[in-house]
Amino acid sequence: MSTELLLRERKSLIQDRLKTEGRVLAADLARELNVSEDTIRRDLREMAAAGLCERVYGGALPLAPDAGSLSERAALAPERKAALARASIGFIQHGMTVFLDAGSTNLAIARTISPDLSATIVTNTPLIASALMEKPGLNLILIGGTLDRTVGAAVGARAQRDAELLRPDLCILGTCGADAEAGLTAFHLEDAEFKRLIAARSRSVLAAVTSDKLGTAAPHAVIGIGSGSTLVLEAGAPEGEVAAFIAQGASVVIAEERAG
Amino acid sequence: MSTELLLRERKSLIQDRLKTEGRVLAADLARELNVSEDTIRRDLREMAAAGLCERVYGGALPLAPDAGSLSERAALAPERKAALARASIGFIQHGMTVFLDAGSTNLAIARTISPDLSATIVTNTPLIASALMEKPGLNLILIGGTLDRTVGAAVGARAQRDAELLRPDLCILGTCGADAEAGLTAFHLEDAEFKRLIAARSRSVLAAVTSDKLGTAAPHAVIGIGSGSTLVLEAGAPEGEVAAFIAQGASVVIAEERAG
DNA sequence: CCCAATCGTGCATAAACGTGCATTAATCGA
């Protein structure tokens, strides 16, 4: 037996292994591929030099992709947002078309989506699109237009025109304020316009809201909170607000705090 | 026996073999086809130059158009790409409208752009858009559409329609192969279509190309290399290729290696 | 602090490689 592998094949096999198992051991690979450990070590050294893995004592690890400033910037209270995300992704079901709006909580949702989910996700936010690119099951649609850097997404005329061609099953809105009276609100005019349009075109609307936004209103109205809207809130959300939302016909889901 | 094969027949047989078995060995082919290994090696070399396979020590592999996602490709030879980027950004001048195509080298260019630059950048690549969001001087326009995850960008009908509304001063193309005869080429049909359209609409075209792509051709043609196009190449670029590009009227810029 | 596992380097070897040249077969104009 012992189908001998070409150098290139061996390296790409190692890369696969790195990706799927999260690490490789030089000794194991040598035994498994019928080559000496020296050869494996050479491979790993070269791959590390090429930036394809991180060499460690005994084997190699996948290179943690830069990720960097961008995504970490959004990391304010990441566990709380992650908890909201876990509670929200249940609403995204197989085969649905979902609009995922800008916002750091929504970025957390994008990251939490299962790699196995098969659905169509539409977004106007490059950072969210990049995150979703890692999920092989998704069909991804990007909404273009002028990028507003305070919002971090495409809003404005061009984006609206793109949005007018859509009828999502679900719209997951990012929001800057959520109040029973004022409804969902946004800081920026163009952003609010865009949100209003896409929410109106969607079969249902969901917003995951951190507690600090509850009971506050930003300058620009998006939509009222009533029947057809779902709010995902944190465990400590004030009872008064929650009761008011429910009284207006909204569904409210409380996210579980992470165990342990 | 030994029905002798014509050169063409032999090559297409090799291609079939590549497709069905995922690899070929020079020695096996020579024995099987009753020709010398030299002949097989010549065939493989020519096929590789034509972009039909990847030549490796011992045989050849099918061309993996995949080559990993954009963010993975970006980790490959980062210093060399950074050098190309430094040599390229000089072409982006104050006030210009520039289309920045997908590609790992172009991602390096995006990262290298000065925060002080005031220009309009158009891109179809979420990862590049995210990187550019950090540069406060830029006016950013995102081209939307279906995201192709192997390309890492929006290509296809919707993106083309958006592109048709543009007349950039400069188009910075990403490329999968650059050859004096074949011109710039791409792995994916839709990607090539999009590149061709946007390049044709631009006042000038620039491509920063790593040396490993020189003299190779991918399956889909984008544009020829001639007057009006600028190539930014690495310091070690083969003189023959460079001379051929210049002979066809292209401008060639050689990137300086990083001092120290 | 010690020991075993792991590492990098230098070296040897065989396989695979590219190039130049000779031979053969096919093509073409006269």
Added chain:
DNA sequence: TCGATTAATGCACGTTTATGCACGATTGGG
């Protein structure tokens, strides 16, 4: 039909590449 030209192939040669082994250095757990 004949000579000239071109393309394809094989062979000889020196070069490069991949690999394993030997050796001393380094690492990290106990």
